[in-house]
Structure formats: C-alpha cells, structure tokens
Amino acid sequence: MPNRIISSILDLTREEINDIFMYAAAGTGLFHRFRTKAQGSILGSLFFQPSTRTALSFKSAFIRLGGSCIGFSDIEESRAGISANESVADTAQIVSKYCDCIILRTTDPSIFEEFAEYSTVPIISAGHGQVEHPTQALLDLFTIHQVLGRVDALNVLVIAQLPKRTMHSFVLGTTLWRDVIVHLITPPGHAPEEGITKALAGPPRRLHTWESFNEFADHIDLETIDVINIEETRADFEPLAHFTRQEPFVLTADVLRRFRRDVFITHPLPRFCSLPRFIDETPNAQYFQVAANGPFVRAALFLRLLFHESIDIEGQQH
C-alpha cells in the first residue's frame, strides 16, 4: 500500500471490498490466524475530534493483529494545537516517520486533505468533517451483506440530517453494487450535495428524495424497504424528518409496524432522538452488531491493504 489514501469509500475497489468482507466474515478466527501479522508495525491514531467506536475498534483491530498504536485523542496534546500551531504539513511528515499507517479524524476536511498530501505512509479517514467516513460505510455494508445475504438490488431508506459524513459514504458505497435504490428523506433545506446526486443519477436512477416521512409513505410501499439507515446529527438540530412540520422523526412502534418484519435497521451511533431504546430489543436492530463488527472489518482492511494478505473463502491462506 505505497502511500495509499482512503478518504472515500470509492477509494476502495469492489474487488478489495469483496476480499475485506470475506476476511471479516471469519470474525475472531481472523485474529487467531493473523495474530502476529502486524508484529513490529505501528498504527498512528490521530483523533482531532472525539470518537468511541472508530478509534477503539481501529486500535483493537491493530493490536489483535499483533501491532502497536501511538497517537493523540486531542489536537492539543500535540504541537499542532494552540501551544505552537505547528503546520499540518510538518506534523504529517513527522508522524509518518513514527508509524506504518495513519488513521485520522478531523473536524476540518482540509486538514485531512493536507495531512494526506504530506504523509509518507498510508492514511485512512476515520471521518473528516462532514465529507466522508468510509470505514463506517464498510461496517454497515458488511453487516447488511452478512444478515440479508446480499447488497445487490436492495431498497434502502435513509433518513438523514445533511450534511452527514456517514450518510455520504454509505450512499456512495451502495453504488458499488447492482440495482440498489436509495430513498432519502431529509428535512426541507437539507438537499444532498451535487457529488452524491451525480453519483446516483443513473441511469437507472438510484436516488429518490423526499421531504417528509408522510410524503414517502404515501408514495412507496413500506413493505418493499429492506434497510432503514437513520443518520441524525444532534438532538437539538432541526427535526430530522417530519410526520408533520412540527414533529421530529422518531421510529416509534407504530411506525416500525408499517415496515416488513425483518427490516434491517442501522444507525452509525451515537443516537439522539430518532431511535428509541425499545428498538434495541427487536430483531431489526443491527446497529450494535454493526459496531461489534468494527474490529473485524478494520482488521480485514489492514490485512488487505497494508499486509497484502489473501485468503480464500474457507480461510485458507495462499
């Protein structure tokens, strides 16, 4: 992976993703088989914005592969913070000398881009601004593939406050499969960016946008929806999607009953108001499974891109 930059889900080929899914499907078996693969390697973990799932599952994956991690969980721990305001270019060049791969989360997407320009080792976005969060999409798509047995030809409902990096990566990621239709409900004024609409423009048209849940439900048979992905940003933000102009979208029991019994529900977490806790007890709730798959999928990503591993479907190394 000579200075490979993964800033978008589309920086991975479908072939690479197929391999990553195949390795990740081995679950803990992956860590038994490759427990020394990263021995002697160091992961640079730079989180200039808080994280629970992404930071810890990336580090867990690398450590379980036998590697070590260094890094910061706050820019102020480094000289790039206000104490010295060291440039992004210098920071990237220095950090690259101390590790074999960098995972980076930033609030400002231009910091990721500049860091990637000056890094001399591979760099993976752990979420940059509201642009993309490619590995979160990998987790969602992997778990959908595991649970539903396919991604091709799925009907997906995304309910989102925009811009939202996890939504961008997820929706772009679906374009790597055949015939996936995305229905996107966003509050008025939350239109998707041009890059998203272009990528899904078709033909055939893959993206259908709606301004309220009611509008969507009046036109589309809810029984045809395979996946619901809720992408809320903050509880105090504008209502996510409206039943009426006054009410925020909440996945209540009454709403859930209108979908098919096995509809797959995902959410990048943390949750705010749209996903009540009772959903956790239903077989539809997949968001904790998505998070649990984090170390497997991220380990598989390291194996495929950093260590160039290749295993067949039975897990035989070749």
Ligand code: CP
């Ligand atoms: N899904 C996600 O990115 O969670 P964290 O912010 O906790 O990493």
